Amino acid sequence: MSAPLSVDVQNVSRQFVTKKGQTFWALRDASLQVQEGELFGLLGPNGAGKTTLIKILSTLLLPTSGQARVAGFDVVREADKVRRVINMVSGGEHSGYGILTVRESLWLFSQFHGLPSKAALARIDELLEVVGLAQHAHTRINKLSTGMRQKMNFVRGFLNDPRVLFLDEPTLGLDVETSRILRSYVKRWVKEKPGRTILLTTHYMAEADELCDRLAIIEGGRILACDTPANLKRTMQDEVVLRMEVYPSLAEPQRLAQLPGVLRLVPDRGQNGHQVLTWGLADDGVIGTVIQALQQDGVRILRLEKADPTLEDVFMRMVGRRLTDGNGQSNHSA
Amino acid sequence: MAVETNAAPAPAGHSPAVTWRDRWQTFRLSAWLGWQVESNWADPLLFAVYSMAKPIASALILVIMYRIIANETAEALFPGMYVGNALFMYVGALMFGVSWVIMEEREYFQILKYIYLSTASMYWYLAGRAVAKFLITTLAVVILLAFGAAFLDLPLRLSQVDWGLFATVFPLGILTMIGLGYLLAGVLLISARHGSGYVESVAGALYLLCGVVFPLDVLPGWLAAAGKVIPVTYWLEGLRRALLGQSFAQALAGYSDGQIVLWLAISTVVTLGVSVWFFGRMDHVARSRGLIDQVTEH
Numbered sequence: 001m002s003a004p005l006s007v008d009v010q011n012v013s014r015q016f017v018t019k020k021g022q023t024f025w026a027l028r029d030a031s032l033q034v035q036e037g038e039l040f041g042l043l044g045p046n047g048a049g050k051t052t053l054i055k056i057l058s059t060l061l062l063p064t065s066g067q068a069r070v071a072g073f074d075v076v077r078e079a080d081k082v083r084r085v086i087n088m089v090s091g092g093e094h095s096g097y098g099i100l101t102v103r104e105s106l107w108l109f110s111q112f113h114g115l116p117s118k119a120a121l122a123r124i125d126e127l128l129e130v131v132g133l134a135q136h137a138h139t140r141i142n143k144l145s146t147g148m149r150q151k152m153n154f155v156r157g158f159l160n161d162p163r164v165l166f167l168d169e170p171t172l173g174l175d176v177e178t179s180r181i182l183r184s185y186v187k188r189w190v191k192e193k194p195g196r197t198i199l200l201t202t203h204y205m206a207e208a209d210e211l212c213d214r215l216a217i218i219e220g221g222r223i224l225a226c227d228t229p230a231n232l233k234r235t236m237q238d239e240v241v242l243r244m245e246v247y248p249s250l251a252e253p254q255r256l257a258q259l260p261g262v263l264r265l266v267p268d269r270g271q272n273g274h275q276v277l278t279w280g281l282a283d284d285g286v287i288g289t290v291i292q293a294l295q296q297d298g299v300r301i302l303r304l305e306k307a308d309p310t311l312e313d314v315f316m317r318m319v320g321r322r323l324t325d326g327n328g329q330s331n332h333s334a
Numbered sequence: 335m336a337v338e339t340n341a342a343p344a345p346a347g348h349s350p351a352v353t354w355r356d357r358w359q360t361f362r363l364s365a366w367l368g369w370q371v372e373s374n375w376a377d378p379l380l381f382a383v384y385s386m387a388k389p390i391a392s393a394l395i396l397v398i399m400y401r402i403i404a405n406e407t408a409e410a411l412f413p414g415m416y417v418g419n420a421l422f423m424y425v426g427a428l429m430f431g432v433s434w435v436i437m438e439e440r441e442y443f444q445i446l447k448y449i450y451l452s453t454a455s456m457y458w459y460l461a462g463r464a465v466a467k468f469l470i471t472t473l474a475v476v477i478l479l480a481f482g483a484a485f486l487d488l489p490l491r492l493s494q495v496d497w498g499l500f501a502t503v504f505p506l507g508i509l510t511m512i513g514l515g516y517l518l519a520g521v522l523l524i525s526a527r528h529g530s531g532y533v534e535s536v537a538g539a540l541y542l543l544c545g546v547v548f549p550l551d552v553l554p555g556w557l558a559a560a561g562k563v564i565p566v567t568y569w570l571e572g573l574r575r576a577l578l579g580q581s582f583a584q585a586l587a588g589y590s591d592g593q594i595v596l597w598l599a600i601s602t603v604v605t606l607g608v609s610v611w612f613f614g615r616m617d618h619v620a621r622s623r624g625l626i627d628q629v630t631e632h
Contacts, residue, residue: 112452
């Protein structure tokens with residue numbers, strides 16, 4: 001018997017009107033189900049609709065159409081009940097009462113969630129220790145760096161031990177070590193707490209791959225695929241992924257993308273003026289054709305590897321571009 | 335709600351109920367937070383000096399203007415004017431105290447959405463945040479009334495105050511102002527620009543219509559009629575009677591104390607009912623437009 005559903009989204013759409021009166025769909029006919037105990041990811045670039053879906057599920061935003069239930073409650077009609085069993089962490093925010101200390105602020109929210117004061121303080125201290133913020137427990141929030149505020153907000157999300165936790169880009173802007181600590185805690189929390197569910201949005205491939213039991217790839221407000229990371233990568237087995245570092249850069253990469261047997265070619269800037277080319281090829285036989293074409297163009301191959309497909313490759317195949325194209329952020333930073 | 339545990343949570347479809355204890359807890363915490371915010375800007379001595387100097391200075395400006403233009407008839411109205419002006423400080427402070435939380439929490443602290451996501455009742459939270467302003471205003475009003483009695487011949491004697499009437503009328507008015515605060519909070523939920531303008535406009539309109547510094551009788555008939563449906567008018571009239579033993583406006587002189595209390599009670603209940611409903615509607619509109627966590631930096 002499958003576990004009960006923690007999140008059930010049925011054909012949810014959300015339309016926005018811009019100040020100029022133009023309408024656009026942030027979410028279109030999105031449907032997904034997340035089982036109790038799952039760590040589920042929404043993977044997509046900025047503007048894909050991830051945060052819109054999280055806002056709808058956390059009752060901050062009403063859908064234009066469709067239905068969604070969280071922990072069995074309708075997010076529109078039973079918003080109050082939903083709020084009592086959820087919590088949320090949003091990355092890249094500067095939220096907080098600057099006049100309060102970290103501990104005071106967290107205590108305040110623990111009380112708004114109805115926790116006994118003494119137990120709440122013990123839990124706050126424990127969580128501050130986990131995220132490495134214990135030495136700043138009595139620092140005023142307006143004295144904290146962005147990363148420290150992010151850690152504090154992370155702790156706030158876990159205070160009430162929610163049944164469903166929404167993590168919206170929780171490691172956005174954090175350094176590698178802090179991100180690793182938070183990811184490790186997230187994994188441990190959902191494993192050790194029976195019945196808890198996490199819905200995580202991210203545009204960091206590695207984060208999604210490392211954390212999620214299942215994930216949905218979302219782009220342009222539509223859910224394009226939903227499966228385990230392994231199964232999603234398995235869909236790439238019918239093609240060969242080739243990565244190479246070349247110098248000088250290709251003048252006309254799109255011309256080589258037209259070669260027979262080349263399914264995709266994604267050029268990327270490498271270090272020291274080098275260029276990194278990721279090829280999606282129909283089979284091994286195309287590798288020779290590619291190398292020959294590069295030599296004819298006077299391009300030297302500095303490094304070449306036949307790579308296992310990544311979620312980035314899955315995304316590129318589905319969407320036709322890199323996950324981070326257009327938002328200027330690296331998917332390797334976390 | 336239980337604290338962190340490794341036990342499984344209640345099954346789907348079950349959510350802990352919010353009790354009156356939870357609501358009181360929200361109010362109490364919110365009041366504590368409001369005090370932290372209000373008293374943060376200065377050291378206690380400076381804060382106390384400011385709290386005393388500001389209302390006295392404002393009142394003296396009015397008193398001097400009044401004394402310059404007043405004739406004998408107007409002079410008789412001075413106690414009512416002075417008391418009305420002092421008590422009106424509550425109206426601005428509480429309306430602002432309740433409603434401005436929306437702007438402050440959403441735009442400045444960027445924390446409003448997390449209050450929404452907690453079990454805190456927004457109504458109790460907003461009311462709690464105004465407690466600090468209520469206390470500071472009370473201090474200012476007491477100082478102002480004492481100053482009037484000591485130096486401006488204000489006929490206010492504690493032994494002659496009708497404390498029963500005062501104790502009945504005063505809290506009803508406070509509830510009215512909290513209700514008006516909810517109304518404005520609802521407006522602020524769906525707006526960003528001109529937020530403070532809305533609050534000041536409403537306070538200005540009430541200052542004109544409720545007979546604060548001049549009796550309703552001097553207003554054109556339709557404005558006086560408008561003033562007579564606003565609970566603040568009856569609140570001020572009731573408190574003037576309680577504190578000074580005299581009515582301020584001929585338009586209300588025919589009302590007994592009981593009628594004043596009755597009208598105040600009815601209009602307070604209506605104001606609270608309408609404001610709670612209105613805030614709920616605006617909350618729905620804000621959620622439908624995605625405004626609960628908007629940051630416009632206005």
